[in-house]
Each structure stands twice: as structure tokens, then as C-alpha cells.
Amino acid sequence: MSTSIAPLTQHPLWAALQAQALRLDEEGPSIAQLLRADPERAKRFSASAGGVFMDYSKHLLTEEILAQLLQLAEAAELPAAIDAMFTGEAVNNTEQRAALHVALRSPYANTPQERLAQDTLARMERFVAAVQSGEWTGHDGHRIRDVVNLGIGGSDLGPAMAYAALGAFHHEQVRCHFVSNVDPLHLECTLAKLNPATTLLVIASKTFTTLETMLNAKAARQWLLQGGVSEDQLHRHCVAVSANLAKAASFGIAPELVFPLWDWVGGRYSLWSAIGLPVALGTSMAHFRALLSGAHAMDEHFRHAPLERNLPTLLALLAFWYVDFWGAQSQVILPYAQPLHLFPAFLQQLDMESLGKQVRKDGAYLDTNSGAIVWGSAGTNGQHSFHQLLHQGTHLIPADFIAVAHSHSANREMHEQLLANCFAQSQALMNGKTPEQAEQELHKQGLSSAEAQALAPHKAIPGNRPSTTLVLDALTPSSLGALIALYEHKVFAHSVLLGINAFDQWGVELGKELSTNVYSAISAPEPCARFDASTNALINRVRHE
Ligand code: F6P
Numbered sequence: 261m262s263t264s265i266a267p268l269t270q271h272p273l274w275a276a277l278q279a280q281a282l283r284l285d286e287e288g289p290s291i292a293q294l295l296r297a298d299p300e301r302a303k304r305f306s307a308s309a310g311g312v313f314m315d316y317s318k319h320l321l322t323e324e325i326l327a328q329l330l331q332l333a334e335a336a337e338l339p340a341a342i343d344a345m346f347t348g349e350a351v352n353n354t355e356q357r358a359a360l361h362v363a364l365r366s367p368y369a370n371t372p373q374e375r376l377a378q379d380t381l382a383r384m385e386r387f388v389a390a391v392q393s394g395e396w397t398g399h400d401g402h403r404i405r406d407v408v409n410l411g412i413g414g415s416d417l418g419p420a421m422a423y424a425a426l427g428a429f430h431h432e433q434v435r436c437h438f439v440s441n442v443d444p445l446h447l448e449c450t451l452a453k454l455n456p457a458t459t460l461l462v463i464a465s466k467t468f469t470t471l472e473t474m475l476n477a478k479a480a481r482q483w484l485l486q487g488g489v490s491e492d493q494l495h496r497h498c499v500a501v502s503a504n505l506a507k508a509a510s511f512g513i514a515p516e517l518v519f520p521l522w523d524w525v526g527g528r529y530s531l532w533s534a535i536g537l538p539v540a541l542g543t544s545m546a547h548f549r550a551l552l553s554g555a556h557a558m559d560e561h562f563r564h565a566p567l568e569r570n571l572p573t574l575l576a577l578l579a580f581w582y583v584d585f586w587g588a589q590s591q592v593i594l595p596y597a598q599p600l601h602l603f604p605a606f607l608q609q610l611d612m613e614s615l616g617k618q619v620r621k622d623g624a625y626l627d628t629n630s631g632a633i634v635w636g637s638a639g640t641n642g643q644h645s646f647h648q649l650l651h652q653g654t655h656l657i658p659a660d661f662i663a664v665a666h667s668h669s670a671n672r673e674m675h676e677q678l679l680a681n682c683f684a685q686s687q688a689l690m691n692g693k694t695p696e697q698a699e700q701e702l703h704k705q706g707l708s709s710a711e712a713q714a715l716a717p718h719k720a721i722p723g724n725r726p727s728t729t730l731v732l733d734a735l736t737p738s739s740l741g742a743l744i745a746l747y748e749h750k751v752f753a754h755s756v757l758l759g760i761n762a763f764d765q766w767g768v769e770l771g772k773e774l775s776t777n778v779y780s781a782i783s784a785p786e787p788c789a790r791f792d793a794s795t796n797a798l799i800n801r802v803r804h805e
Contacts, residue, residue: 267620267759269627271335273328280325281585290724291318291690309561309571310554310742313731316574318690319658320586320726329577330567333757338573341756346563348373348524352763353621358524359763361748362559364532365552365741373524380520380534381549387499387519387537388545391460392434399493404460407436408450409538410476411464414527415501416440417609418744419464421602422531422539422551425740428599428668429543436542439480442472447479456487456497463500464535466521468507471772477511501534526763528609529748547737554741562749572749578658578728579750580757583629588656592646593636595662596682599735603662604636607747614751614762621761628758631751636660640681650689651721659727661686662743666734683729692723 268274295301295317305317345351348358348371363373390396394403409419420438423430437454439447451459461480465473484497500513503521519534531539532552540548558572567573582588591611593604615631636642639661650657663682667675698719702712730746732739755762781788781799788799 265337265759267627268332268336268757271332273331277325277328277585284320291320291726292723294322307569307571307574309565310557311733311739312571312742312746314571315729316578318686318727319578329581333567333573333577336757336759338567338753338756342563345752352761354761354764357763359526359529360524361526361529361532364525365555365559367553367556376522383519384534384537384540385545388540391541392431397496398457399489399496400457402458404434405458406454407434407460407462407538407541408480409436409438409462409464410473410480412440412470412472413609414530415464415466415473415535417606418531419536419538421606422536422740423542424602425599425735426539426543426547426737429547429737431542431544434541436538439476440472442475444479447476451480451483456484456489459497461498462538463498466503466527466530468502468504468511501537528613531744550737551741554738555745558742558745558749572746573753575728575746575750576753576757579632579754582656582658582726583632586656588632588658590633590635590657592650592657592659593634594639594642594659596639596678597662597664597735598638600662601638608634610747611751613765615754615758615760616767617760620759626758626760630758631754639685640678643681643685647685650725656725659689661727661729663729664732664735668735686727686729688721689725689727690723692721693719695720
């Protein structure tokens with residue numbers, strides 16, 4: 261696969277697509293008109309894979325535009341890029357690494373990476389069985405009741421999200437907790453409810469150097485010691501997941517208690533590795549394996565389905581279309597499923613750490629926009645908060661709705677209300693309400709013409725706002741795996757369209773470097789005068805004399 265493909269802005273279709281976007285915006289047809297004009301549109305603009313159904317008919321998109329976007333994907337050599345990722349080429353070119361998270365969920369053992377993954381799964385299986393059966397106990401013989409994952413970023417967001425999403429599959433005896441922030445209150449509030457004798461720490465850090473995790477691990481270790489666990493029994497309460505065995509060992513974790521990770525797995529793509537250990541401990545190994553197989557089904561689809569029916573590719577093209585041709589700056593993620601309430605936060609890291617880049621793989625500055633700002637929260641809560649801006653604000657914000665057909669709750673009425681709200685929101689975004697309609701309604705309510713005219717602009721809703729709706733049949737480990745993999749591959753496909761590296765994250769390093777200097781100033785005995793006036797004043801305000 262070539263690393264120096266010309267930017268898509270140089271492709272003849274770029275200008276054609278710009279003209280199409282302008283025409284659609286100024287002259288229409290609107291999304292609602294497109295749907296009315298074509299009774300087959302909802303059917304044609306939908307696809308499914310791995311148990312995920314995707315309706316993308318409510319978009320500012322025609323057959324012709326989609327065909328042209330697909331041609332751009334071909335011009336960006338997306339099929340070759342997909343192949344390169346799956347076959348372990350160094351697609352992370354700035355670190356000369358493969359990105360083989362797909363090997364972690366492969367059922368085969370054909371490659372060295374697949375074999376390492378299988379061996380680790382077998383180790384996890386034995387450990388999970390021992391903890392869940394009570395064979396693995398704490399220092400005084402009591403079974404483990406609470407697992408505390410100490411990790412941040414990819415070593416926290418994935419497992420925390422998946423554990424929450426799989427609430428219906430939680431183990432009866434083992435509960436999981438996730439501590440990520442270096443704010444000591446995060447750890448202290450979590451540990452305050454727990455008993456050291458029945459608690460297992462999982463120190464999850466690919467590098468085993470991340471400041472937040474190291475400080476949390478040190479403080480949690482102290483909590484164990486103060487709680488009656490002796491040094492020589494710490495191993496019963498503390499395991500690690502890391503690619504850095506030496507650092508884990510110097511922290512005092514024996515090699516047999518370190519579950520491995522490898523440099524070919526990016527942090528934000530690591531849920532499928534032993535980083536998922538808390539998910540397995542808090543549900544079961546069988547559920548964890550089902551999560552992997554759901555993701556694998558999506559991998560197979562991404563690798564083999566033609567681009568025009570390829571869900572991750574379609575999602576990527578839609579994101580690209582709005583960011584680069586409509587000026588959209590953000591993408592809202594709206595799971596209408598409370599168990600998925602952490603999904604937007606997980607996607608923020610996945611998408612923004614992967615696509616928040618200003619240069620292409622060859623080092624040339626992007627002449628397109630990078631990925632969008634990803635945000636959102638669980639519906640229906642957002643409807644009573646930020647949806648106002650989606651409906652009447654001046655920004656174009658494409659929305660991804662995620663619905664679940666069959667709930668784990670027996671309360672059918674409430675679940676159907678949830679679904680109704682989800683579909684009504686996408687309808688409202690699309691249809692809006694014209695000032696004339698608003699005025700008529702106000703008339704009917706008995707307002708005078710003058711009153712109705714004055715109020716109508718406030719009640720009018722522009723509509724024509726695009727959305728995708730994803731529907732899972734049920735929220736199971738397998739469908740969750742497929743959903744996450746769908747977005748992972750969307751991000752990769754989007755990176756290929758932009759020509760950027762989705763697997764590095766150099767931008768986060770500067771803040772880490774500077775915080776070391778700032779920390780030494782905050783903790784120094786004398787007032788700070790070494791930085792800019794603003795930073796000095798802030799430091800001196802919080803310093804303890
Ligand atoms: O600071 C960003 C980051 O490097 C993420 O990419 C990563 O997921 C996170 O920190 C945690 O890193 P580690 O697992 O090495 O502690």
C-alpha cells in the first residue's frame with residue numbers, strides 16, 4: 261500500500277462534490293423530500309452486519325453523491341489499506357508498528373500475533389475461573405468480591421464502557437470499579453466502600469509509566485498494606501496488564517501476574533486484549549469471548565464486504581462528507597440505551613485521538629479538516645439538555661442514534677417509550693417545522709395574528725439535519741463487540757480518506773512534559789516565577805506554603 265497517495269482534494273470529484281453539497285444546501289431536495297420521492301430509499305440506504313442494522317437514509321445524500329464518495333474511497337486506496345492493516349503492515353508509520361487489534365479477536369491461531377492472543381486468553385480464562393469460583397482468595401482466605409481497575413485512556417475507557425454496557429451479564433459475586441483520574445478523590449471515594457481483604461487491583465497500563473495510573477497504583481497499594489495485607493501477600497490482591505514487564509516487575513508485580521500486551525495493539529484499541537480482564541472478571545470469560553466474536557464478525561465484514569455495503573466505510577464516508585463538504589465541526593453520538601451511557605466517552609478517545617491530526621502520513625499538512633469533535637450522551641437525557649442546539653442552533657451536527665430493539669428489562673412500555681423518543685428525535689431533526697406551520701399552530705391555539713407572527717420564528721425548527729440510526733437486536737456481548745468494531749473500523753477508514761495515521765497520538769505528549777515542570781513548581785518551597793505571568797499566578801494561588 262502506498263503511503264503517498266495524493267490528497268483527495270486534488271481528485272477531480274472533489275470540486276464536483278463541493279458543488280453537489282452547495283446545490284443540495286441551497287436548492288434541495290431536502291432529506292424529507294428525498295425520502296418522499298423514493299419509496300425504496302429507506303431500504304436502499306440501509307445495511308447490516310454482525311447483528312448491527314444501519315439506516316443511513318436520513319442524510320443529505322443522493323445515489324450520485326454516494327457513488328462519487330465511494331470513488332474517492334477507491335482513489336484513497338481504501339481496500340488496499342484495509343488489507344495492509346489486517347496483514348500486519350506497519351500502518352502506524354510514525355512508530356513503525358502494525359495495528360493488529362483484529363488479531364486479538366480472531367478465532368484462528370495462524371499468525372504469531374493470533375497465537376499470543378490465544379495464549380493470553382487461555383491465561384485469562386484460568387485466572388477468571390479461579391477468581392469467580394473462589395479458588396483464588398485474598399490474603400485471609402476470603403473470596404474476591406471487588407475488582408478495581410487502575411488505568412486511564414485506552415486502559416480504562418474501553419473496559420469501563422463495556423462493563424457498564426453488559427450490566428445484564430454481570431457476575432453475581434464479583435463487582436468491578438474503574439479508577440482513572442489522578443484526582444485522589446476518585447480512588448479514595450471508590451476504595452472507601454471496599455474491603456482490602458476481598459479486593460483485587462488490576463493495574464492496567466500498556467507502558468506502565470503513565471503518571472495517573474502509577475500514582476493510583478501506589479496509593480491503592482498503600483491502602484492494601486494499611487488494610488492488613490502484608491507485603492508478602494500483596495500478590496493475592498494485585499495483578500497487572502502491561503507491555504512493559506520490566507516496569508511492572510520494578511513495581512513489585514511478579515511476571516506470572518502480569519498479563520501481556522504488545523506494541524502492535526494501540527491503547528484505544530486494546531479492550532480485546534487482557535485490558536479487557538475486568539470485563540471478563542465482572543461478567544464471565546464466555547461473555548468476553550462472545551464480545552470478541554462479535555467484533556470478529558464485524559472484522560470479516562469490513563475486510564470482505566464491497567465498499568458500497570460496508571458499514572464502517574459508509575459511516576466514514578458520511579463523517580468525511582459532512583466535515584469536509586458541509587463544514588460540520590462535530591458529531592453527536594446518542595445511544596438510546598442507558599447501559600451504553602459511557603459509549604460517547606469511549607468514542608471520543610477512539611475517534612479524536614485517532615483523527616485529531618494536522619499532517620498526513622507523508623508529513624504534508626492536511627488541506628482538509630481532521631476528524632470531528634465527538635460528543636454526546638445517553639438518550640433521552642440529552643433531549644432535556646443539549647438537543648435544543650441540535651434542533652434550533654446554527655450548527656450542522658450529524659447525529660448517530662443507537663437503539664436496541666429488545667431490552668433486558670421486562671418493562672415493555674418504558675422501553676417502547678425510549679425507542680419512540682429515539683425515532684421521533686431523528687424525525688424531528690429531519691422534518692423540522694416551518695415558520696408557517698408554527699404560525700398556523702399558534703392561530704389554532706387562539707393567538708391573534710400579530711401574536712402568532714411574533715412567536716412563530718421562535719417556534720420554527722429548520723430541519724433537514726442528518727442522522728444515522730444504528731439498531732442492535734439486543735445489547736449482548738456479541739452485538740456490543742460488533743458495534744465497537746464498527747466504530748474502530750470507521751475511524752480507520754476515515755483516516756485513510758484523510759491520508760493520516762490513526763494509530764499514533766503525539767499531541768498528548770506536550771501536556772505530559774509540561775506537567776512535570778509545573779508539578780515541581782507547585783510542590784517547591786518558594787513561590788513560582790519561572791513561567792509566564794498567568795501560570796505563575798495560578799501556581800502561587802494554589803501552592804501550600
Ligand atoms: O495519553 C494518552 C495515552 O497514551 C493513550 O493513548 C493511552 O490509551 C493512555 O495514554 C494510557 O496509556 P497506558 O496504557 O500506557 O497507561
